[in-house]
Amino acid sequence: MSVESITLYACKVELALVEAGAKYTRYEIDMIRKPEWYTKVHPLKKLPAIVYGGPTAPLEDPSPASAKLVESLVLLEFVADLFPALLPADPVSRARARLVMDAIASKLTPVLHDFGFEGDVSLDALFTACEAFQALLPPDGFAVGQWSITDAVVAPFLGRVDAMLRAGQGRYSPENGEKAYKELFQSERFARLQKYWKDLSSRESWKSTFDEKFIIDYQRPFVPTRA
Amino acid sequence: MSVESITLYACKVELALVEAGAKYTRYEIDMIRKPEWYTKVHPLKKLPAIVYGGPTAPLEDPSPASAKLVESLVLLEFVADLFPALLPADPVSRARARLVMDAIASKLTPVLHDFGFEGDVSLDALFTACEAFQALLPPDGFAVGQWSITDAVVAPFLGRVDAMLRAGQGRYSPENGEKAYKELFQSERFARLQKYWKDLSSRESWKSTFDEKFIIDYQRPFVPTRA
Ligand SMILES: [Ca+2]
Numbered sequence: 001m002s003v004e005s006i007t008l009y010a011c012k013v014e015l016a017l018v019e020a021g022a023k024y025t026r027y028e029i030d031m032i033r034k035p036e037w038y039t040k041v042h043p044l045k046k047l048p049a050i051v052y053g054g055p056t057a058p059l060e061d062p063s064p065a066s067a068k069l070v071e072s073l074v075l076l077e078f079v080a081d082l083f084p085a086l087l088p089a090d091p092v093s094r095a096r097a098r099l100v101m102d103a104i105a106s107k108l109t110p111v112l113h114d115f116g117f118e119g120d121v122s123l124d125a126l127f128t129a130c131e132a133f134q135a136l137l138p139p140d141g142f143a144v145g146q147w148s149i150t151d152a153v154v155a156p157f158l159g160r161v162d163a164m165l166r167a168g169q170g171r172y173s174p175e176n177g178e179k180a181y182k183e184l185f186q187s188e189r190f191a192r193l194q195k196y197w198k199d200l201s202s203r204e205s206w207k208s209t210f211d212e213k214f215i216i217d218y219q220r221p222f223v224p225t226r227a
Numbered sequence: 228m229s230v231e232s233i234t235l236y237a238c239k240v241e242l243a244l245v246e247a248g249a250k251y252t253r254y255e256i257d258m259i260r261k262p263e264w265y266t267k268v269h270p271l272k273k274l275p276a277i278v279y280g281g282p283t284a285p286l287e288d289p290s291p292a293s294a295k296l297v298e299s300l301v302l303l304e305f306v307a308d309l310f311p312a313l314l315p316a317d318p319v320s321r322a323r324a325r326l327v328m329d330a331i332a333s334k335l336t337p338v339l340h341d342f343g344f345e346g347d348v349s350l351d352a353l354f355t356a357c358e359a360f361q362a363l364l365p366p367d368g369f370a371v372g373q374w375s376i377t378d379a380v381v382a383p384f385l386g387r388v389d390a391m392l393r394a395g396q397g398r399y400s401p402e403n404g405e406k407a408y409k410e411l412f413q414s415e416r417f418a419r420l421q422k423y424w425k426d427l428s429s430r431e432s433w434k435s436t437f438d439e440k441f442i443i444d445y446q447r448p449f450v451p452t453r454a
Binding site for chain 1: 279280294296297298300301302304305308309318319321322323325326329
């Protein structure tokens with residue numbers, strides 16, 4: 001199975017592709033002003049997407065023979081089907097990986113997102129959600145032991161919150177931003193989460209796909225930023 | 228891998244187990260008054276659940292060595308990991324199966340549910356959602372060709388709407404109930420959906436797991452019923 005012609009748009013999925021050692025061509029699409037031709041990838045212009053298989057074709061004119069896939073969790077499962085090392089092998093561990101993904105997507109990432117971008121999440125709610133996630137982590141290693149697509153689901157959100165808090169970017173008061181950073185990234189209460197985040201963010205996959213300066217600058221026009 | 232000790236609670240997942248030919252012990256839990264001991268299966272008493280592996284133990288006192296799994300989509304993937312015939316083999320087809328599951332869970336089943344149980348969905352919205360699902364179906368066969376866990380996601384909802392409309396059960400006007408039944412289950416517009424539903428509901432897996440009379444009677448105290 002060749003993965004030469006994987007084409008993708010976005011961070012969670014790219015993290016998985018890098019961890020897998022997949023060969024792919026990366027394209028960035030302006031999320032705000034998506035180009036017209038992008039309907040050839042998805043009629044509703046959904047992002048991220050993977051264009052897979054079929055003959056090599058220009059980005060703006062994908063081959064009708066290639067599969068166009070969307071929905072980040074579906075894409076992550078797809079990458080893990082192509083590269084089985086990205087999920088544990090036994091069915092019970094795979095189920096636990098999916099349960100943790102489900103908990104992250106339904107309970108953690110909406111809170112992290114809303115704390116930063118909506119400003120309608122209290123410190124208490126933020127800490128409670130992070131504590132619940134921390135409680136799911138095993139004593140060592142990644143979310144389900146080995147690095148898996150489960151970690152790809154949470155990494156972009158932790159990375160963004162970390163970067164935004166340090167840049168003073170977000171719809172929270174400066175005081176709450178400082179408190180949130182100290183608690184989440186420096187206090188004893190979140191020691192396990194900090195170790196997890198350090199392990200995740202020191203991997204080559206993270207360092208090669210996450211561009212902190214680009215993200216902070218990109219968000220500057222839309223999100224209040226201290227400096 | 229033995230599945231002798233699978234224990235489960237609910238319809239989607241049971242459908243998949245029957246299709247797989249799995250051996251399992253079935254338990255029914257009162258959804259309204261969940262028993263106290265059920266916290267041993269899930270701390271928040273989530274349903275459905277599968278208790279898998281470990282030594283045989285009484286329902287009320289599951290072995291700490293068994294895995295306790297919840298979330299119906301996670302359970303369906305678990306059953307498909309145990310019995311690979313329940314999903315296509317190639318990664319692109321598996322991704323399409325998951326995209327259709329995602330569309331069903333986010334766009335179709337909430338509308339079917341709310342039409343029947345909340346009464347706040349117009350006939351137009353109901354038909355539009357069903358038409359969008361019908362458009363995802365291939366010309367023949369099941370949601371992704373072969374019977375798959377994708378079909379298990381939609382079957383209990385179609386079956387319930389079919390049964391409730393015939394029994395005049397639901398929070399819609401008698402007039403709208405009649406119109407909905409004629410359109411969805413008898414009109415040319417939904418011919419493909421009707422063929423799909425006929426194929427699904429004539430399978431042994433459906434006939435042996437869906438108890439129409441039980442469901443209508445069970446819902447009678449909560450949902451307005453004509454007869
Ligand atoms: Ca899934």
